[in-house]
Amino acid sequence: MSTHAEATSVSHEIVVAAPVERAFRVFTEQLDRIKPREHNLLSADIETTVLEPRAGGRIYDRGVDGSECEWATVLAYEPPTRFVYATRCCPSRSGRSRGRGAMPNFVLPSGRTDPARTRKLTTKRQQRASPKTWGA
Amino acid sequence: MLTYQGAGWNALGDPTRRAIFERLAGRPSAVGELATAFPVSRPAVSQHLKVLKEAGLVTDRPEGNRRIYQVDPGGLQAMRAELDRFWTQALANFKEIVEQDAGEDA
Numbered sequence: 001m002s003t004h005a006e007a008t009s010v011s012h013e014i015v016v017a018a019p020v021e022r023a024f025r026v027f028t029e030q031l032d033r034i035k036p037r038e039h040n041l042l043s044a045d046i047e048t049t050v051l052e053p054r055a056g057g058r059i060y061d062r063g064v065d066g067s068e069c070e071w072a073t074v075l076a077y078e079p080p081t082r083f084v085y086a087t088r089c090c091p092s093r094s095g096r097s098r099g100r101g102a103m104p105n106f107v108l109p110s111g112r113t114d115p116a117r118t119r120k121l122t123t124k125r126q127q128r129a130s131p132k133t134w135g136a
Numbered sequence: 137m138l139t140y141q142g143a144g145w146n147a148l149g150d151p152t153r154r155a156i157f158e159r160l161a162g163r164p165s166a167v168g169e170l171a172t173a174f175p176v177s178r179p180a181v182s183q184h185l186k187v188l189k190e191a192g193l194v195t196d197r198p199e200g201n202r203r204i205y206q207v208d209p210g211g212l213q214a215m216r217a218e219l220d221r222f223w224t225q226a227l228a229n230f231k232e233i234v235e236q237d238a239g240e241d242a
Contacts (some may be wrong), residue, residue: 010216012223018234026234033233036225039218041142088149 024080028053042069053077059085144215147191152176153184157207160194164206 016023027034032049040046044063051059052074059072076084148154156170167185171178185205188194192211196203 010219010223012220012227014227014231016231016234023234027230030233034226034229036222036229039222041145 021080024083028077028079028083031059040069041071042067143191144193144211144218147187147193150184150187152180153188156181156184157188157193160205161207164204166199166202166204168202170205 018026028051031051035049037046040061042061042063044065044067046061047064049059049061051057054077055074057074057077058070059074060068060070062068070088072085072087074083074085076082148157152174155174159165159170159173165173167178167181170181170185174181176184185194185196189196189205192214193208194205194211195208196205198204
């Protein structure tokens with residue numbers, strides 16, 4: 001795993017020993033097990049994290065008390081090589097207005113298969129980027 | 137629980153507050169200067185600055201009879217460190233899960 005420190009972005013990268021299709025599926029279907037539970041903006045413990053697997057889908061934590069914290073929106077869901085979601089820096093909670101504090105941050109995991117059938121997954125969170133300007 | 141420090145993220149979630157913060161990043165300013173630059177009242181600017189200060193994102197110092205506000209690099213560094221911790225842990229979890237259960241679907 002390597003980390004690159006730049007002025008306005010945080011970028012992490014990891015290579016895993018799995019076919020790209022599986023790596024994509026695990027990341028998007030099991031985010032609940034991947035996301036560190038201590039990163040929690042709810043006032044209750046997190047029961048589960050839900051990812052709706054489609055462009056425009058929501059990513060949210062559900063607390064043990066039923067409260068919800070929607071902290072990201074899926075921008076691109078293109079198995080098995082491209083998955084982009086934008087995080088909110090001020091997540092909406094149930095009962096609060098949506099759309100407030102819309103998201104200056106973007107996360108981009110991207111995958112490729114090499115001859116050893118491993119997948120490289122990179123994430124990059126860049127502040128104040130916009131989907132349109134994100135590098136193709 | 138609540139080891140996650142959400143104050144910085146919540147503080148920057150408000151668009152006006154974020155704009156004030158960005159302006160301060162370019163140049164330390166007094167409340168009056170900010171109130172002139174943004175379409176919000178002086179008391180509203182003060183309230184935004186209070187939230188930013190409580191989140192550790194700005195500091196203030198007296199200069200004559202005014203208070204000058206400036207960005208606290210330590211606050212930004214803390215938010216950045218949170219992101220680094222998050223992704224380091226998340227990717228380690230991902231690697232463990234995706235490799236551990238690799239036999240599930242051949």
